[in-house]
Amino acid sequence: MPTMRPPRIRPTALRSFQITPLRRISSASPWHWHSGETVDLAFDLHKEGECKTDSSKCKPPIIFLHGLFGSKINNRSIGKRLSRSLNRPVYALDLRNHGASPHNPEHTYAALAADVAAFLSKHSISRPTLIGHSMGAKAAMALALWEPDRIANLIAVDNAPVDAALKSDFHSYVAGMRAVSRAGVGTQKEADGILSEYAKELPVRQFLLTNLVRPKTGDSKVLEWRIPVEDLARQLDGMGDFPFRDPEKARFEGPTLIVRGTKSPYVADEALPVIGRFFPRFRLVDIESGHWVISENPEAFKDAVVEFLEDKD
Missing domain, CATH: 3.40.50.1820 (Alpha/Beta hydrolase fold, catalytic domain)
Known part of the structure; x- marks a missing residue:
């Protein structure tokens, strides 16, 4: 204790x-x-x-x-x-x-x-x-x-x-999430492979990937971030x-x-x-x-x- x-x-x-x-x-x-x-x-x-x-x-x-x-x-x-x-x-x-x-x-x-x-x-x-x-x-x-x-x-x-x-890690995480979006991945495994270039620690990647979900509407099989990545990216410096x-x-x-x-x-x-x-x-x-x-x-x-x-x- x-x-x-x-x-x-x-x-x-x-x-x-x-x-x-x-x-x-x-x-x-x-x-x-x-x-x-x-x-x-x-x-x-x-x-x-x-x-x-x-x-x-x-x-x-x-x-x-x-x-x-x-x-x-x-x-x-x-x-x-x-x-x-x-x-x-x-x-x-x-x-x-x-x-x-x-x-x-x-x-x-x-x-x-x-x-x-x-x-x-x-x-x-x-x-x-x-x-x-x-x-x-x-x-x-x-x-x-x-x-x-x-x-x-x-x-x-x-x-x-x-x-x-903020530590530069958070800017790196945003860059990784943007890379995942551009790739149009269909599985968490694919996304993890991309994120590994931006976040070395597996627990951190698993944490970020909790935000990657399949769309509730439509037939798309491409996973999407449920958080507004671009909006948060613009506000990132203010979080410090x-x-x-x-x-x-x-x-x-x-x-x-x-x-x-x-x-x-x-x-x-x-x-x-x-x-x-x-x-x-x-x-x-x-x-x-x-x-x-x-x-x-x-x-x-x-x-x-x-x-x-x-x-x-």
Whole structure:
């Protein structure tokens, strides 16, 4: 089980930040920080243990947000395990442009967070725990900073509230998906052969290939990406940004857990002081893994989340 240790916050390492101007459309609108349309998110609901047989015994819910090119399917196993261990319902969401959720050319953290806020309202979910990995982590952090009173706890997995360029791997993945599209493949095996030139690790290719499906209509035998590859490619650089710059003007005071992979560069020690200013009640846990923390070391991740949330019930 990973050892929970206090964050190493070095005030002298703090930089000066300025907040990104927010676009207001109406003071009465709950989405005053997002002027675009929200989309209705697809989801899976996992209820295990006593929560499955008696909803009155369910503890506060968890909202689980996947990373770039992922979907709710990626969090099915860990969602069920967390529900069973914590007796909480777990909503695993498909973020916009992913999985079974609608596509929209706007793919920003403001849009992603607004979609999740709309989901909470539609399903009458009050003060859940947000868990997000990678892109989902920044979306969760953005929502916690914009609507802090609506969120009870936050768990951000291998990402930080800073502007940081995505690793070149993600651009390579997009190039590989484009190559698959051009080839007009009819089998996953054919697609994997093409992707192997762009993603060396088999688990990564298997992850990407969960997005390659056969069309539901027509007689075509050519597999298609269910995600809008070109739209996401245009927004790729923005996925390294974070919509807040000033921790003095936006802060989430709720309990926060930052989970980082020991072999991943996305949560550097230099980012910890900034994390501490945005999320002053944060705790840090290191898990032996790369960026794909949940799939690489699911037992350690589950233990860290359970330990963090057990005293929050």
